[in-house]
Amino acid sequence: MAYPCRPRAGADEREVEVQDILETIMAAEGSAQPERELAGVARLPVPQSYRGVVVRAEETQIFDGMATRDKDPRKALHVQDVPTPQPGPGEALVAVMASAINYNTVWTSIFEPLPTFKFLQRYGRLSELTKRHDLPYHVVGSDAAGVVLRTGPGVTRWRAGDEVVAHCLSVELEEAAGHDDTMLDPQQRIWGFETNFGGLAELAIVKANQLMPKPRHLSWEEAASPGLVNSTAYRQLVSHHGANMKQGDVVLIWGASGGLGSYATQMALTGGAIPVCVVSSPEKAELCRRMGAELVIDRAAEGFRFWKDEQTQDPDEWRRFGERIRELTGGEDPDIVFEHPGRETFGASVFVTKRGGTVVTCASTSGYQHQYDNRYLWMHLKRIVGSHFANYREAWEANRLIALGKIHPTVSKTYSLEQTGQAAYEVHRNAHQGKVGVRCLAPTDGLGVRDPEFRGRHEAGINRFRGH
Numbered sequence: 001m002a003y004p005c006r007p008r009a010g011a012d013e014r015e016v017e018v019q020d021i022l023e024t025i026m027a028a029e030g031s032a033q034p035e036r037e038l039a040g041v042a043r044l045p046v047p048q049s050y051r052g053v054v055v056r057a058e059e060t061q062i063f064d065g066m067a068t069r070d071k072d073p074r075k076a077l078h079v080q081d082v083p084t085p086q087p088g089p090g091e092a093l094v095a096v097m098a099s100a101i102n103y104n105t106v107w108t109s110i111f112e113p114l115p116t117f118k119f120l121q122r123y124g125r126l127s128e129l130t131k132r133h134d135l136p137y138h139v140v141g142s143d144a145a146g147v148v149l150r151t152g153p154g155v156t157r158w159r160a161g162d163e164v165v166a167h168c169l170s171v172e173l174e175e176a177a178g179h180d181d182t183m184l185d186p187q188q189r190i191w192g193f194e195t196n197f198g199g200l201a202e203l204a205i206v207k208a209n210q211l212m213p214k215p216r217h218l219s220w221e222e223a224a225s226p227g228l229v230n231s232t233a234y235r236q237l238v239s240h241h242g243a244n245m246k247q248g249d250v251v252l253i254w255g256a257s258g259g260l261g262s263y264a265t266q267m268a269l270t271g272g273a274i275p276v277c278v279v280s281s282p283e284k285a286e287l288c289r290r291m292g293a294e295l296v297i298d299r300a301a302e303g304f305r306f307w308k309d310e311q312t313q314d315p316d317e318w319r320r321f322g323e324r325i326r327e328l329t330g331g332e333d334p335d336i337v338f339e340h341p342g343r344e345t346f347g348a349s350v351f352v353t354k355r356g357g358t359v360v361t362c363a364s365t366s367g368y369q370h371q372y373d374n375r376y377l378w379m380h381l382k383r384i385v386g387s388h389f390a391n392y393r394e395a396w397e398a399n400r401l402i403a404l405g406k407i408h409p410t411v412s413k414t415y416s417l418e419q420t421g422q423a424a425y426e427v428h429r430n431a432h433q434g435k436v437g438v439r440c441l442a443p444t445d446g447l448g449v450r451d452p453e454f455r456g457r458h459e460a461g462i463n464r465f466r467g468h
Contacts, residue, residue, distance in 0.1 A: 014081070017047040018202055021095050022441050025147050034450055035161065041149050042160035046093065049081045052139035052201030053420045055108055060115040073109035073428055074421035082139060085197055085205050087152035088129045092208050094164065096440040097220035097448060099199040100143040100411075101420075102228045102259065103365055106428045108140050108193060109421075113368065116140075119194040126172075126187065133196040141200030142168035142192040145214055145224035145448070146441070155208040163214040163448070166206045167395035168228050170195050181241060182391040190389060199224075200420055202441055212396055215403040217455035220448040221437035222409040222462060226263065226402050229435065231390035233263040234398035236338060236360045238271060241394070242387045243336040243360045247272030252325065252334040252352065254341050256293065257284040259427070259435045260363070262410040262465070264338045265291050270406050276325055276334065280430075283468065287433055290464050295328040297321075306348045313371060318351040325352055336360060343367030355380040362387045405454065408461040410434030412468045414445055434465035 024041050028034035055076050063071040087093045108116045116138050124134025144166040148158050158164065170191040171182045178185025192198020197205040214223045236242040237251065245251065251268045255261040256277030268275040269292045277288040280300045288296050297304075304321055308314045325334065333354035339346060342364025349359050350372040361384065364370070377384065390398065401407040414437035415423040426432045439445070449455055455462065 014047045014049050017045055018050065018441070020044050021047075021149070022443075025095065025097065025441070026447070029447060038147055038163065039161035041095065041147060044149075046149060047084055047203070049083050050202040051079055051417065052082050052198075052203075053141065053417065054078050054080055054082065054137040054139050055111075055116070057115070057117045057136040060111050060117065063110055068110065068112060071110035071112075071428075073106060073424035076109045076111070077140070077421040077424060079418050079420065080137070082137065082201075084203060085132055087150055087205060089153045090155060090208055091152040092148050092155060092158055092206055092211060093150040094144060094146045094166065094204050094206060094211075095149050096144045096146040096199055096201055096204050097442040098145050098224040098414075099141045099201075099438045099440055100221075100225040100227070101423045101427045101436045101438065102142050103363060103427065104142055104190060104193040104228075105140050105200065106424050108138065109424050110428070116193060119189070120196055123189065123195060135196060139196055139198050139201050139204075140192050141198035141204075142190055143224050143227040144199030144204055144206070145220050146204070148211070149203070151208065158208055158211055162211075163450075164211045165214050165223050165227055165399065166191070166199060166204070166210045167212060167231055167390070167392070167399070168192060169210060169389055169392060169395065170207055183241070183388060200417070200438060200440070202417070209392055212399045213403070214448070215399070216451040217405070217449060217458065218402070218409060218462070219446050220442045221414050221439060221445055222411055223448065225409045225411045225435040225437050226398070226407070227395075228389065229260045230263045230402065230407065231395040231398045232362055232387070233260060233267055233338075234401075235390040235394045236362060236387040237264055237267050237336065239390070239394050241391075242385060243358045245271055245273055245336060249273040249335040250276060250329050250332050250354070251336045251338060252276045252278065252349070253338045254278050254345055254349075256296075257287040257433050258430075259410070259432075260340055261338070262287075262291070262434050263407065265293055266407045269293065270401070273336075274329065276328060284433065287465065287468060297324060297328070306345060313347045315351070315373070318348045321348050322352040333357065340364070341366045343369055343371070346370040347372040350382065350384070351376050353382050356382065358383045358385055360385045360387050405458045405461075408458060408464065410465045411437045412465040413437070414439055433468040
């Protein structure tokens with residue numbers, strides 16, 4: 001079967017070499033022995049450069065004086081050729097078939113809360129190897145699915161031709177602090193956000209311990225989309241480092257149909273908990289019901305406004321919100337509140353949590369300065385737990401749930417690499433559902449499925465968000 005590849009007419013050496021890699025990977029489509037076809041990438045030359053989505057150090061001030069909501073990622077994200085770094089010790093070079101948009105790419109593109117070049121400069125001072133990350137451009141992206149092209153010295157778990165997904169934990173693990181929980185390593189970073197050479201590109205450099213097996217029943221864009229958000233939700237809800245969710249827990253999930261919330265909703269349902277899904281439109285409410293959630297609050301339709309003005313919260317709205325939750329749950333307050341909007345919702349989250357319950361928080365898409373009434377925390381013995389991405393074990397377990405068909409990707413739409421700015425713009429505007437995918441080397445959606453029979457049993461769940 002033929003698939004569209006980039007034409008050779010007028011192509012330079014880089015384009016030809018990239019196309020050779022793509023054609024070798026595409027030869028696995030429909031093959032009885034895809035692993036044998038894919039192993040052929042080891043014999044191909046590595047291009048001297050590749051196309052990546054970058055922000056530029058010279059443009060970090062283009063949005064000065066503008067409100068966050070008015071900053072446009074399309075003006076700052078550029079697709080350009082960049083030199084290919086060679087994999088160092090413990091690293092791998094991956095041909096990226098697909099990636100996805102996360103909110104950290106939005107932050108990077110609008111240079112908030114600070115330009116990511118500060119991160120790259122700090123990382124560059126660590127060693128001779130990390131110095132190459134400190135560049136006047138930053139290749140962004142914290143998700144990837146693709147094929148290993150080369151491995152650096154000391155890598156034994158992976159080899160050229162392996163189909164992989166990458167989680168975004170970059171960690172040095174040279175100090176004792178990280179060996180109980182790698183997220184506590186003082187040199188822990190998020191790949192493609194606090195490091196260079198991220199996944200929104202034709203090629204990417206990762207640490208080998210970022211790699212995990214690609215779920216065989218998923219296409220490239222589907223396999224790429226869960227990485228960051230699925231692992232983050234796993235640590236927040238399931239892990240003992242987060243809320244340690246158990247069967248029967250009532251879990252309030254903000255943004256329950258979004259990139260992060262859609263995985264939290266599935267994990268609550270799969271784990272025997274009772275999700276209360278908070279959304280902002282009838283369409284989003286319907287997506288939650290399609291996932292199997294029965295308790296849904298459309299906060300826009302019900303008119304919840306937790307702030308009277310920019311400076312003053314409204315405790316009466318907290319109470320009304322808590323009463324609405326109890327109406328749905330038969331009188332129970334949430335054992336766990338899955339927080340990520342931040343400033344806009346945090347006061348309400350602390351208020352509605354059950355006595356002795358847990359607010360587990362990551363990110364702050366509506367603002368970092370959280371305000372809440374401490375009486376409802378301290379006197380009711382509640383906990384606030386900060387959670388940031390996931391360690392390698394948690395990311396691996398989260399990916400295993402995807403591979404087992406227990407959790408499904410939530411890709412709603414995809415864009416080409418050239419359209420990454422538009423994809424990030426839609427996420428910034430909250431004009432999306434689930435995850436927005438980006439095809440990097442993959443010329444079309446739907447490629448890379450190696451187990452169509454298993455996929456057929458889960459097709460409805462896999463495609464639940466498509467077209468929304």
